[in-house]
Amino acid sequence: MTDLLLIDAPAMTRLLTPAATADVLAEVLRAGFDPEAAPLRTAVPVPAGELLLMPAASGAYAGVKVAGVAPGNPARGLPRITGSYLLLDGADLRPLALLDGAALTELRTPAVSALAVRRLAPDDRPLRLVLFGTGPQAYGHLEAVLAVRELAEAVVVGRDPIGARALAGYARTLDVPARAGTADDVDGADLVVCCTTARAPLFDGARVAPGATVVAVGSHEPTARETDTAFVSRAEVYVEARSAALREAGDLLVPMAEGAIGEDHIAGTLADLVNGRDAVDGRALSRRPRFFKSVGMAWEDLAVAGALYRAARGGS
Structure with a gap:
């Protein structure tokens, strides 16, 4: 052996x-x-x-x-x-x-998100990031996003103000202008990343700008979610795999249970994004936000x- x-x-x-x-x-x-x-x-x-x-x-x-x-x-x-x-x-x-x-x-989850961000988030300008969470996944996602996009600003939103200020301080050591903020900071964000243990929506989905990208990784339970029905209903949705999302992704399963969306609301998968089999090219980017929901596989x-x-x- x-x-x-x-x-x-x-x-x-x-x-x-x-x-x-x-x-x-x-x-x-x-x-x-x-x-x-x-x-x-x-x-x-x-x-x-x-x-x-x-x-x-x-x-x-x-x-x-x-x-x-x-x-x-x-x-x-x-x-x-x-x-x-x-x-x-x-x-x-x-x-x-x-x-x-x-x-x-902590290594692979941000990497999955980075693959989605590579395809979904704008690449023609530095992005304004709003990051929900202050734990290891939040730190990992900050680094992973920086590996694929330039940031104009990072706003950290957390239940613990000390933790939010600490992560913002870490972002500044990476030469990113950063501060602690609130859920209202999703207004005008280019990219929103949610990596929390929350079981209920973190922000008002109506405030997410058309053309913005939201990534949510915190939940793999059918009844827990980080985004609300209003946001998911208007978003173009991508997942790691339909089979996993329809079993575990509360961000999608709760709106489905409410009758707001159906299974066909999922626009594509991570494989579609990586291989260019998605609707990103050739469409009006300003009309709908994009949503990538990860449960981990x-x-x-x-x-x-x-x-x-x-x-x-x-x-x-």
């Missing part, structure tokens, strides 16, 4: 940049992988919260992430999201590497874990 390679959070930061991680995911989709056929997440209730089991197999690798969601952890000074990722050889299922699962999630973890393993072993 080969020695199990351990890849921790600091190693991930050294091995893959946000832009490189987005490229890894894009390469998988351009090679023809179909996320609709990927295994869906299994959620198991446990006393401390929830265990999420996410297996996948493709090409040279197989793997599984076991992630824990422990809502009581922050009060104990512990992370809300925990977990580990076991990477296996795809041919014989020998264990190859054990990765920090929470750090892997196991194939993404596998693709990034495999790239990290290759990089750690000195491969390409």
